[in-house]
Amino acid sequence: xxxxxxxxxxxxxxxxxxxxxxxxxxxxxxxxxxxxxxxxxxxxxxxxxxxxxxxxxxxxxxxxxxxxxxxxxxxxxxxxxxxxxxxxxxxxxxxxxxxxxxxxxxxxxxxxxxxxxxxxxxxxxxxxxxxxxxxxxxxxxxxxxxxxxxxxxxxxxxxxxxxxxxxxxxxxxxxxxxxxxxxxxxxxxxxxxxxxxxxxxxxxxxxxxxxxxxxxxxxxxxxxxxx
Amino acid sequence: xxxxxxxxxxxxxxxxxxxxxxxxxxxxxxxxxxxxxxxxxxxxxxxxxxxxxxxxxxxxxxxxxxxxxxxxxxxxxxxxxxxxxxxxxxxxxxxxxxxxxxxxxxxxxxxxxxxxxxxxxxxxxxxxxxxxxxxxxxxxxxxxxxxxxxxxxxxxxxxxxxxxxxxxxxxxxxxxxxxxxxxxxxxxxxxxxxxxxxxxxxxxxxxxxxxxxxxxxxxxxxxxxxxxxxxxxxxxxxxxxxxxxxxxxxxxxxxxxxxxxxx
Numbered sequence: 001x002x003x004x005x006x007x008x009x010x011x012x013x014x015x016x017x018x019x020x021x022x023x024x025x026x027x028x029x030x031x032x033x034x035x036x037x038x039x040x041x042x043x044x045x046x047x048x049x050x051x052x053x054x055x056x057x058x059x060x061x062x063x064x065x066x067x068x069x070x071x072x073x074x075x076x077x078x079x080x081x082x083x084x085x086x087x088x089x090x091x092x093x094x095x096x097x098x099x100x101x102x103x104x105x106x107x108x109x110x111x112x113x114x115x116x117x118x119x120x121x122x123x124x125x126x127x128x129x130x131x132x133x134x135x136x137x138x139x140x141x142x143x144x145x146x147x148x149x150x151x152x153x154x155x156x157x158x159x160x161x162x163x164x165x166x167x168x169x170x171x172x173x174x175x176x177x178x179x180x181x182x183x184x185x186x187x188x189x190x191x192x193x194x195x196x197x198x199x200x201x202x203x204x205x206x207x208x209x210x211x212x213x214x215x216x217x218x219x220x221x222x223x224x225x226x227x
Numbered sequence: 228x229x230x231x232x233x234x235x236x237x238x239x240x241x242x243x244x245x246x247x248x249x250x251x252x253x254x255x256x257x258x259x260x261x262x263x264x265x266x267x268x269x270x271x272x273x274x275x276x277x278x279x280x281x282x283x284x285x286x287x288x289x290x291x292x293x294x295x296x297x298x299x300x301x302x303x304x305x306x307x308x309x310x311x312x313x314x315x316x317x318x319x320x321x322x323x324x325x326x327x328x329x330x331x332x333x334x335x336x337x338x339x340x341x342x343x344x345x346x347x348x349x350x351x352x353x354x355x356x357x358x359x360x361x362x363x364x365x366x367x368x369x370x371x372x373x374x375x376x377x378x379x380x381x382x383x384x385x386x387x388x389x390x391x392x393x394x395x396x397x398x399x400x401x402x403x404x405x406x407x408x409x410x411x412x413x414x415x416x417x418x419x420x421x422x423x424x425x426x427x428x429x430x431x432x433x434x435x436x437x438x439x440x441x442x443x444x445x446x447x448x449x450x451x452x453x454x455x456x457x458x459x460x461x462x463x464x465x466x467x468x469x470x471x472x473x474x475x476x477x478x479x480x481x482x483x484x485x486x487x488x489x490x
Contacts, residue, residue, distance in 0.1 A: 007342070088374070
């Protein structure tokens with residue numbers, strides 16, 4: 001789901017960089033508001049490397065297999081660091097495998113990163129209604145199970161909505177800016193079929209994000225604190 | 228995962244290798260955006276010629292370009308090969324329901340021309356500039372420290388993390404993961420195990436990052452803010468920059484002075 005070089009008009013590429021600049025500035029501002037971020041940089045960097053590498057994991061769906069986008073999961077785990085992480089990951093991907101491109105880096109980063117930040121905020125909603133002073137409960141008590149359900153549910157929503165919105169933006173950009181005079185009906189049919197194709201992927205991404213969030217909640221809950 | 232190809236720099240002493248990195252980045256970037264603005268088929272040959280001249284000046288081997296272009300080239304071919312059969316009014320050739328249309332062919336050549344030129348310029352930039360120098364150039368152009376540090380650290384640990392993942396995947400396979408042949412159904416257990424695999428990778432990376440941060444602190448990380456040094460600009464760099472900026476502006480001016488096209 002990366003847009004390569006040469007497809008989009010220059011205006012869209014420049015607008016993508018403009019939007020990425022703006023969202024990066026906002027993300028850095030939010031990161032700096034929580035004090036000196038230098039202790040968070042190594043964590044965010046190593047997790048960025050791990051996410052980049054993990055995007056090569058294939059999920060076997062016999063008779064074929066798919067690979068996950070993980071943008072919602074990035075938002076869930078990294079919070080506002082997700083946007084710079086996606087920017088860096090896409091830059092590496094353009095370098096390593098030629099996925100995406102340098103002129104479309106801004107567009108691709110916005111397409112993946114903004115839904116990732118939305119996924120972060122959706123995941124933060126798990127705390128709404130629960131007592132702020134309540135400690136993470138990891139045992140099999142009622143509290144522990146309720147917390148796990150909340151983590152799983154909001155991670156599922158974050159993961160699936162993150163991918164669904166990215167797919168929506170991707171489809172919109174490709175259909176409206178590809179220099180081809182498709183008629184209105186063809187465009188509509190293409191949009192609908194692309195979105196229907198992405199629906200099961202969004203559900204899969206959500207399920208995977210939920211499973212992983214519950215795993216991290218049990219094993220290393222501080223990874224999900226959302227800083 | 229093809230991480231062995233990550234370092235794209237090809238050592239050399241060409242004019243493009245010695246071009247001041249900051250100016251090279253800006254000039255080639257401007258050219259890339261000017262090429263992205265091209266919508267007239269008439270501008271595709273000069274665009275490809277200019278790219279070829281720059282590639283020859285860079286003295287990069289042709290095999291480097293072929294190797295790098297093969298994967299994204301295949302991808303774009305799949306995308307654009309549909310165009311001659313799906314868009315346009317003027318039918319050039321018809322066989323049953325299959326019709327080859329002129330406008331579609333023109334759009335295909337336009338996209339391919341832009342794609343080839345922009346990608347080649349990107350490879351010239353990456354092939355003649357070491358990754359760390361490129362990052363320093365970006366830093367001197369205003370890239371925030373946090374992003375520069377994150378990029379360097381992620382780059383540093385990318386290979387080790389990839390190695391860690393491949394070891395973990397090998398252990399999973401040795402323990403029987405993926406050995407059962409299932410025909411049409413994704414098993415919940417498989418997904419759970421893959422989530423565990425990625426989760427473990429994240430936990431290990433997180434724990435390593437705590438040790439890395441302590442080591443960085445001991446070496447004085449964050450204590451001394453050094454200003455970014457900008458190397459002096461030689462006459463050859465100035466000439467190349469001037470030439471690229473004029474070429475980029477010419478493409479944009481000619482593009483917008485030509486009558487609008489519906490490609």
